[in-house]
Amino acid sequence: MRPFVENLPFLSIFLALLAGIVTAAVRSGRTAYWITTGVCAAAAAMHLWVLEYTYLEGLRFTYTMGRFLAPYGNALQCGPLQALLASAFSLVMATCLAGGRRELFQELKPGKQRLYFTMVNMLEASLLALTYTNDVFTGYVFIEISTIAACSLVMAKxxxxxxxxAIRYLFMSLMGSGMFLIGLTMLNSVTGHLLMPALAEAVAELRLSGDYRIPLTVAVGLMVAGLGVKSAMFPFHLWLPDAHGGAATASSAILSGLVLKGYIVLLLVLILRVFSVELLAELGAANVILAFGLLGMLAGSVFAIRENHIKRMLAYSTVAQVGYIFMGIGLGTTEGLIASCFHVLVHACCKPLLFLCAGRLSAVSGHHKSLRNLRGSAYRDVGAGLGFTVGALSMIGIPLFGGFVSKFYFANAALPTGMTALTLLAIALSTVLNALYYVPALLAIWVRPPAEDELAILGDTHAEDLAPDRFFAAASLLLILAVFILGIFYHPITDVLEAGVRLI
Amino acid sequence: MHEDRRDKNLRRRLTSWVDGEREPKDQTLFVMEQRPPRRARQTEEEFERKDRDRLQKFFNWYPAAAAVICLVMVAVLLIAVMNMPGFGQADNPINNEVSDRYLKHGREETGSENAVTAMIVGYRGFDTFGESCVMFLAVAAVMILLAREEHRPADADTEEPEEERADLILEQAARPLIPFMLLIAAYMLLHSETTPGGGFSGGTLLGAGLILTSAAFGAESAQRLLSRRQYSAVRTFGLLAYGLLYGAYIFIGANGLQNHLTRLFLLLDLAVGLVVACTIYGFYALFSRGRI
Amino acid sequence: MIVLEYILLAGVIGCAIAAPLCRRLLASVIVYITMALLMAVLWALLQSPDLAITEAAVGAGVTGILFLLTLKRIHALRDRSDA
Amino acid sequence: MLEDILQNRYAVTAVILFGVGFANLMLQQNLLRKVLGFNIMDAAIFLLLASLGYIDGGVAPIVGDRGFDPLYINPIPSGLALTGIVVSVAITAFALALIQRIYRRYGTIELRELLELAKKEDD
Structure with a gap:
């Protein structure tokens, strides 16, 4: 009889799935909202308990779904890294729902609100399943769940x-999951297994014996490319600005902060557990990922500078930050992967904060989105202004904020590799480019415009928008706290990450 | 008086610098003086033209790049497939101890003779539960898109639902056909262990029977068979039953408790069949008339 | 048996190439449904009856119904040239 | 080379279908034809998956007590393809519902016109 805490990962996935089913049948949108937020908070608590259990005793456990042991039935694999990521995702999901609450109930039609929360629940379940899964085909099924749920979030408005x-996003995602599936089919035909531990042994055998070398390389390339397309790696990011720029505040916060991370986490788990980092370097895939990561860092920021629509600017900056993560993966060392995991956490806290505050700022200035109309909006809602400032400074990489620590880790992860000069140059250049579009945005919201413009803006703001939003204040406070914790007390978190990557 | 006029001037220049309308002549706060002074704000149709030719440029290089990516991918796949294990050889790596176990012990471990159904519902039931959730989600998403609010009149952009004219030929053909379809669907669902075609095809046939009644005899008769509230109840209950049963099975299995859930896989198959039938009927109803 | 497989494989490739190139959308959908049915027969030849039944019922049947209903909704069924 | 192709005829067909589907998914301007391309691509992947499990002289994996012990084909790939087919139908239905709403909203399903119309409305 295994200790009860080992059932928690499976229980949290099932809780989220069943909550998704129940909210579809619930009558009113408010109860669906409270069910969803409750489930996210409960899932966060469960994963924190699993984290405490796995980290303190320094173990990882495999949870077989049903009686059949590893290579025959499904299984979940839980370690400190998965528990930390899952609890962070659940917490950020709960705060995004709290932060975007007012705009959600304004924008969505009353009959359709409960279905929106079904999608959010299923998204939460697929995020947890992608983090914990130990089986590649289960990963594919939950990728499909998150594809449909994410597209529904985009088109909810x-x-x-x-x-x-939404339809452009759907077609690009389907290309990605098509490539992932055909890669998975080839891997299954060459190794015969679907569960990751068995796959790992077979792949190691193939690497030594060297037969089926071409199908193995193509399978690895296709799976990495498929997950890259879905998580908006550089050359495949065309769908992201429209999808994240146009969506409702809570949707774009969840989409850019969490949904992209699900696929990246699955890619990290695949690289660490199945194809070892050395195999990736041997096949040359590491350099390709590094090149795309570097290009993504620079191109994302360049596009963001040209943009004056605040949400599309944040969406382009997401492309740049995903470029950072793929650069970390492309470095081909475990320190690089640890830096990527840390940046996944930092971005999962920072970007939702920026999107929520941007949504709030545009709500108080008459739902205009272009920077010209948002001038001086920080004075109308100081909490949103402060949150946006903290998020922007962290994205630029000012010390004391989360962004600086992850850039610091990327830098010293790049030292031992052969690409040191190139990577450090790209980080420096990208930091300058980040500043070039975040600083004008900060100046825009904090500098009070001439009186007549401000009156024009105030003219078309509705009364209830200007009313203080308690939920938003709590959510942004929590995220600001998270950014500061990641910036100052980052040592406990990086220790958990190192233990997690070692124990994966 | 002189000072406040000067700093008011400074503040105004600062705000105009932030909007990039007018470059400050001399004291540049930043190192940006090499930047060419931006023209006065572009008029509407300049934005229009700029967008159109950006779109034009996008559509020039995109097809060529897409075609190249496609050709490269097909070539790579062909090479890879040529080197993959041969077609139909018994000693391929895929026919390993996992598939032997499913074939040899599938019957007593999951109670199903059909190895494929045993694998889908027994060994890898979590994939099937995930996939049933995909179907549940798809109907929910189509509801968000197409479902018309019953109590509110059809909103602006949905035209009036044209009524389905009862078609005599379809009606006469459907009258004998529907009982057989439902009979075969029931047979498939109940015999999913021994014959091929488990929950999915049985559920599809059940859904097709509902579609035929709705198409041939009009929406009222279908609603008599399965009204809107019954539909959402059956759909939610089917998936909840599957979830709870399978969750209990996993909890018992993972913790090594004594398993006294007999006939479990027949129930799981029926639940999957119900979910698939409701999904397919839901798609048809939402697509054709916007209401269940 | 082998000759039947070659005919079916050639038929599937032909239908797949022809389906998106048809000028009228209704023709594309019908050619796609024939491809799905040929695929179902192929799977029966590959000794997996579950797949054959499901592909015929779900792949050809339900997808076909959904495509035709969508065509009706976007007024593309009539002979107006909609290329 | 030729008898290699004839030996792996199913896999080669699947790759050709995947190429046709992938090209249509990327290149077609009409949204409905893009969905058609996606369906062809998915059917190709499941054909490749199912053909990997086939064993010459194998029989359908119905493990009945037929006295003798025949050679069964591998049940795993056909199980995965079964799940995949149903998933791809669900996604096709979702995409077609989206196309209907877009047609109702803009009156056209050509991607280029849609982009121009959407761009005008965006900011």
Whole structure:
């Protein structure tokens, strides 16, 4: 009889799935909202308990789904890294829901609100399953769940451009999951297994014996490319600005902060557990990922400078930050992967904070999104202004904020590799480019515009928007706290990450 | 008086610098003076033209790049497939101890003679539960898109639902056909262990029977068979039953408790069949008339 | 048996190439449904009856119904050239 | 080379279908034809998956007590393909519902016109 805490990962996934089913049948949107937030908070508590259990005793456990041992039935693998990521994702999901609450209930039609929360629940379940899964085909099924749920989140606001953005997002995602599936098929035909530990042995055998070398390389390339397309790696990021720029505040916060991370975490787990880092370097995939990561860092920021629509600017900056993560993976060392995991955490806290504050700032200035109309909006909602400032400074990489620590870890992860000069140059250049579009945005919201413009803006703001939003204040406070914790007390977190990567 | 006029001037220049309308002549706060002074704000149709030719440029290089990516991918896949294990050889790496176990012990471990159904519901039931959730999600998403609010009149952009004219030929053909379809669907669902075609195809046939009644005899008769509230109840209950049963099975299995859930796999198959039938009927109803 | 497989494989490739190139959308959908049915027969030849039944019922049947309903909704069924 | 292709005829067909589907998914301007391309691509992947499990002289994996012990084919790939087919139908239905709403909203399903219309409305 295994200790009860080992059932928690499976229980949290099932809780989220069943909550998704129940919210579809619930009558009113408010109860669905409270069920969803409750489930996210409960899942966060469960994973914190699992984290405490796995980290303190320094172990990882395999949870077989049903009686059949590893290579025959499904299984979940839980270690400190998965528990930390899962608890962070659940917490950020709960705060995004709290932060975007007012705009959600304004924008969505009353009959359709409960279905929106079904999608959020299923997204939460697929995030947890992608983190914990020990089986590649289960990963594919939950990738499909998160694809449909994410597209529904994009089109929840029901305006014309959102529908076009949603269908373009759907087609690009389907290309990605098509490539992932055919890669998975080849890997299965060459190794015969679907569960990751058995796959790892077979792949190691193949690497030594050297037969089926071409199908193995193509399978690895296709799976990495498929997950890259889905997580907006540089050359495949065309769908992201429209999808994240147009969506409702809570949706774009969840989409850019969490959904992209699910696929990246699955890629990290695949690299660490199945194809070892050395195999990736041997096959040359590491350099390709590094090149795409570097290009993504620079191109994402360049596009963001040209953008004056605040949400599309944040979406382009997401492309740049995903470029950082792929650069970390492409370095081909475990320190690089640890830096990537840390940056996944930092970005999962920072970007939702930026999107929530941007949504709030545009709400108080008459739902205009362009920087010209947001001038001086920070004075109308100081909490949102402060949150946006903290998020922007962390993205630029100012010390005392999370962003600086992850850039610091990327830098010293790049030292031992052969690409040191190139990587350090790219980090420096990208930091300058980040500043070039975040600083004008900060100046725009903090500098009070001439009186007549401000009156024009105040003219078309509705009264209830200007009312203080308690939920938003709590959510942004929590995220600001998270950014500071990641910036100052980062040592306990990096120790858990190192233990997690070693124990994966 | 002189000072406040000067700093008011400074503040105004600072705000105009932030909007990039007018470059400050001399004291540049930043190192940006090499930047060319931006023209006065572009008029509407300049934005229009800029967007159109950016879109034009995008559509020039995109097809070529996409075609190249496609050709490279097909070539790579062909080479890879040529080097993969041969077609139909018994000693391929895929026919290893996992598939032998499913074939040899599948019957007593999951109670199903059909090894494929045993694998889907017994050994890898979590994939099937995930996939049933995908179907549940798809109907929910189509509901968000197409479902018309019953109590509110059809909103702006949805035209009036044209009623389905009862078609005599379809009606006469459907009258004998529907009982057989439902009979075969029931047979498939109940015999999913011994014959091929488990929960999915049985559920599809059940759904097809509902579609035929709705198409041939009009929406009212279908709603008599399965009204809107019954539909959402059956759909939610089917998936909840599957989830709870399978969750209990996993909890018992993982913790090594004594398993006294007999006939479990027949129930799981029926639940999957119900979910698939509701999904397919839901798609048809939402696509054709916007209401269940 | 082998000749039947070659005919079916050639048929599937032909239908797949022809389906998106048809000028009228209704023709594309019909050619796609024939491809799905040929695929179902192929799977029966590959000794996996579950797949054959499901592909015929779900792949050809339900997908076909959904495509035709969508065509009706976007007024593309009539002979107006909609290329 | 030729008898290699004839030996792996199913896999080669699957790759050709995947190429056709992938090209249509990326290149077609009409949204409905893009969905058609996606369906062809998915059917190709499941054909490749199912053909990997086939064993010459194998029989359908119904493990009945038929006295003798025949050679069964591998049940795993056909189980995965079964799940995959149903998933791809669900996604096709979702995409077609989106296309209907777009047609109702803009009156066209050509991607280029849609992008221009959506861009005008965006900011």
């Amino acid at each position: 029901d305006s014309g451009p959102n529908l076009v953005a």
